[in-house]
Amino acid sequence: xxxxxxxxxxxxxxxxxxxxxxxxxxxxxxxxxxxxxxxxxxxxxxxxxxxxxxxxxxxxxxxxxxxxxxxxxxxxxxxxxxxxxxxxxxxxxxxxxxxxxxxxxxxxxxxxxxxxxxxxxxxxxxxxxxxxxxxxxxxxxxxxxxxxxx
Ligand SMILES: [Zn+2]
Numbered sequence: 001x002x003x004x005x006x007x008x009x010x011x012x013x014x015x016x017x018x019x020x021x022x023x024x025x026x027x028x029x030x031x032x033x034x035x036x037x038x039x040x041x042x043x044x045x046x047x048x049x050x051x052x053x054x055x056x057x058x059x060x061x062x063x064x065x066x067x068x069x070x071x072x073x074x075x076x077x078x079x080x081x082x083x084x085x086x087x088x089x090x091x092x093x094x095x096x097x098x099x100x101x102x103x104x105x106x107x108x109x110x111x112x113x114x115x116x117x118x119x120x121x122x123x124x125x126x127x128x129x130x131x132x133x134x135x136x137x138x139x140x141x142x143x144x145x146x147x148x149x150x
Contacts, residue, residue: 015133020083028063028066093116
């Protein structure tokens with residue numbers, strides 16, 4: 001069943017946005033849910049490779065980031081990588097499109113239950129992480145840490 005995973009993904013996205021904003025970056029929404037008929041159009045136009053996009057499962061969201069004081073969205077991999085490292089630290093199943101092998105999808109943030117990201121090893125207890133995410137324990141710790149740094 002996808003719904004419990006989608007719920008965790010939403011909690012993670014909410015936490016991620018708050019952390020990014022606490023670093024004085026601005027965030028705007030890109031594409032989130034993508035219906036199958038839209039995915040078919042993307043595939044026909046060469047914009048998507050197959051029908052396996054996590055956008056179709058409601059487990060991916062594109063986000064536009066603006067550096068502090070900037071009015072232009074930033075898609076530079078080196079700069080977004082800093083934010084992506086935060087995303088990956090929130091949950092072992094958090095995946096960033098900037099790490100994809102065949103495309104550079106820096107605005108793409110995904111929750112993939114079949115992947116353990118590079119910040120974690122395979123011995124991690126996912127169910128324990130899911131409880132922490134839904135209890136919002138990490139966000140308070142991370143935001144408090146950010147406040148101390150400022
Ligand atoms: Zn995407």
